[in-house]
Amino acid sequence: MTRLPLSARIRPPRLGRLQGLLPPVVAWLLTNLITWLIAKASVAGDGSEVAYWSTGGRRRWDSDHYLSIAKTGYEMFRCRDRYADFPDVLCGNVAWFPGYPMAVRAVSATGLSYETSAVVVTEASLLGMFAVLWWLLGARLTWATGLTLAIGVVFPGGIYFHAMFPIATGTLALLACIAGVKRSSWGMAAAGGFVAASCHPVGAVAGGMLLSSACFAWQRDTWPVRCAKAGGAAAIAGCGVLWAKWLMWQATGRWDAYETIQKSSYRQGGLRQPFDEMRKSYDFPFSDWYRPEGHLPWLVEHSLTAHRTQLWLNAAFLLLVVATATVRLVRNRLLGAEEWAASILTVAIFLLPFFAGAEMSWYRNHAQMFVGLVLVKHMSRWIQVPLLACCSIQYALLGSMFFAGVLV
Template identity: 75%
Template structure:
């Protein structure tokens, strides 16, 4: 029989074609929800920027305060010096950029090798990381569109503090790394978990909470292995996470000749470096007078005028989020006598990210650190709709208000 008389499936080379096309189609469908979430997140942020009289599509609108330090590390590396060596009227404290970790700046430097400017590379890295966050979260939620998963992605588009996920800050890259770390634990891959932990810790000190989660993972993950192997995987992945901090320390030492460069500038210039009483720090963070410390000149847009104290509502919303995540985990544990691995990981990371800034004394930056609680959305996907819908409404209002503070330059 001639080839033309054969059915398409029997033609040479045609058998694998249909499964390949079906796989590509499934892949495109699987990417559609995270792509949509990423687009909506940018649309909402553009609307907030418009209401704040800021051009969202310029790189300058995303650069505020610490962003300049991350860009300087990407361009020329680390430096540390006495401030009066360059600024005669400045207090005699330590200046430089060794208070900021290298993970995000090194990603900017790598992206700039393509010919993009460092400023544009910084935005590209942040937005690519944000898309990656939605993609990994979608996978952790089961990659199946339901009311619960759809509302969870919607909350992710206006997540508390999420304005920093679009900014020239390491928040999106560090949060993506925490989600990858969670996915590694869920998959039973200690190497993937360790890689995510390393990047998270290299991006920001808050990312080191991954080591806490990985150490405790021996008790809820790696269940197919005997106990000695479980402890070995937990310890090894946690140790590799800590290497992210050691890498940052090594880079600073290479540039300044001091192993304690980070600790020195924290003590000298920011009065940090010791362990604080968290409830005292919460009070200080809540009452910090941002609008008195810096207020944009001239007449302010309505949204900015009514958002200069939005950090107070942010504190309560973040506290409510942690309580909801914790309560959801407790209810599921009581009902099912166990929690899935990814939910244990998300719970530990969320609570740790919330508490760490207050132990460290981050009274002027806790709100952006808390944006890394995004990983807690894994448990938001298990909440009932009557909890998710009000949470979405509260997050939307607060996202606009905190975003206005950021675009006005009031937030550090």
């Protein structure tokens, strides 16, 4: 009979579980420390030390809309009815989805302010992201998994994982959806898809992935059952969008409130030419529109066009994920269900903003490509280390744009 090593025999089971939780907790602490240092280097004046720890430091344009939904629900009105000098377009908050605001409302029931509740939801979601990712990586510390987790700490666009936005919550839901597919847990996959779709329009890609999951998941079932599970999970994910539209209808009396305000106020709607949108996104003049006044810290001065390097890095990450999946498929003749799911989601998340039109927000939407880290585990260390270096530099640059108020 094989005897266990002495260290394994005397280690209490609970200690082993705690050690399994340690890497994602350390990753969460590190990303907060790094982000605080970036904030400190990006904000001039006496408030630099507290900018990151204040709720105001994590609040940008759309944050106000999410907070208003959490506080009072949805509304839509003609801008000139309240603001005489405003263009004759529609105003309101029906262009934003309810998943994140409803979570903020629930936490605020504890007595916390809405702003503090929003930060709590965001940071709890980020910790959950690292925990689920760690499980998907096998929950075993190696060079490959350690470097993958490190890349997650400074993931491109990940500055929005700390902001009052639904990006972290939606990404956690997508990871839960992948975990459900890996575990053959239909309920978890469907619930993750629902939450992802209710948090952000980009989350709707979960429905497409789940619909296609009949081809690579639920392997223990017969084909009719696999198709039923895939279709049912996709339908439940789609209900996240229907729930959002139902809430908007309840408040405004219009089922097309979301589409109407997008077209009236933001000139969005319908499909766009993706390469034209990429060019517009690349050329968007953030440094002219939102340049801070006065003396700029060194990091801010050198990061005012960091959205351009962000697009290149995001595209490179996409290609690396697709290449890794392709190589594994050719070598092994098979991809794991979670690898299929992560690959499909990564490609869809990258493309969707350019088909929908999001020249001022694609960089935060692309942060949800965090799910692609499931494939990074299988990359060569010669790829992982340079990728970590590039992500670290870009995280500092985009983070500086954010805390300087250049990004929205």
